[in-house]
Amino acid sequence: MLTSRERVRKALRHEQPDRVPLDLGGTLVSGMHASSVYKLRQALGLDAPGTPVKVVEPYQMLGEVKPDLMDALGVDVVGLNGPRSFFGYEFVGWKEWTFHDGTPLLVPEGFNTQPEPNGDILMYPEGDKSAPPSGRLPAGGWYFDSIVRQPLIDEATLRVEDNLEEFAPISDADLNWFKTEAERLHNETDKAILGNFGGTGFGDIALVPAVQLKHPKGIRDIAEWYMSTVMRRDHVYAIFERQCEIALENLAKCYAVVGDKVDAAFVTGTDFGMQQGPFISPQAYRDLFKPFHIEVNNWIHKNTPWKTFIHSCGSVLRLIPDFIEAGFDILNPVQTSAAEMDPETLKERFGDQLVFWGGGIDTQRTLPFGTPEEIRAQVKERMEIFGAGGGFVFNSIHNVQAQTPTENLVALYEAVKEYGVYN
16 A cells, blocks of 8 residues: 555656545645534544634635544645745734634634624734734635735836735745754655745735735736736736746755655646636737746756646636646646536546646535535546546645535545545
8 A cells, every 4th residue: 555645656657556646735725614624523523512623824714634634534645835824924822713603713823803893804914903904804704805905006116126025035934944844744744745835926816915915015906917917018027037036046945955855846826717718818828927937847847856736727728738838747726617627628638748636526516515426426527537547636626615515525535535546
């Protein structure tokens, strides 16, 4: 029987392991909402009622996938992430906090919120309430939205540096964090390690508003940013050029301390697809994004054994050939519910060049609204299609959402165990 690390490495080499590897929580786009983690842990008998779940990413309210849950489900991947949340505070000083549905949680000490009269909850950069709020949890909502705090743009004084404040040279403290965590995960688990060192997500719209900065400068409004990729194309390209320089310097420092313990690197979470088609044309991708993806992937492949991971939601079939030319090894979340993203077509056309990390269950319809029988059927189908010959890591299509029925969660992972074994 293979270890988890061996299993994932075989899948990444497009070899068929003993069973399809499973990821849950290895990245911030392959996890589970804290309220669903709580329900799953209760259903599996891992906790007494009322035992809180740690929130390991407050922006999306993702719950911790602890080692006992990994063992119960057969998870094969762990994530190596930085020491701070999207909002810029560290994961220290845990305190109790109750979600609006009654889910008991533990949140970091920087998770300092302020209720609004209408029931919305405000979040602050670095947990500093003296700064303008940067996040909003709508009343009855399940995730924080970014609050745009863009100053009035003056074209005459707009500077490239204004959108680079968050892309600084990595600190010695953060390097030590990655070194220590990589050693711990490598020595204390048999899991494959997926590293997210940051800084390589060019134009990732989740990052553009910079909710971790107290007073962000530059282009921070979401609509303004997207328009700027066309209206201020040269300005955005110059931002990416400098960001890439910093990122490559940081990657070299990170590799020096974590080395070959890491199996894959999360390069980008920028979304290029919508439900009905690509968000941008292939030519626009080639012009503005692809040159920098090539630089990052080339550096990683030349200097490390890591595989490179691209996350893009939506319909990206028409962009996949460019992703491959740019050097990506892994595609996530494989949104088969979007137009043109037929599983058989994806596997037939690209299965020998890309590892599909996701696509295992539709989180828009089947998982939240289907029956346990429908969930089992879809898992079986995806295992047969994507798993053929290797090159597949099972994961849901993006994070498992809040309000997913408990019986559906249990059915999902029972089906993974049943249908993921190679004959």
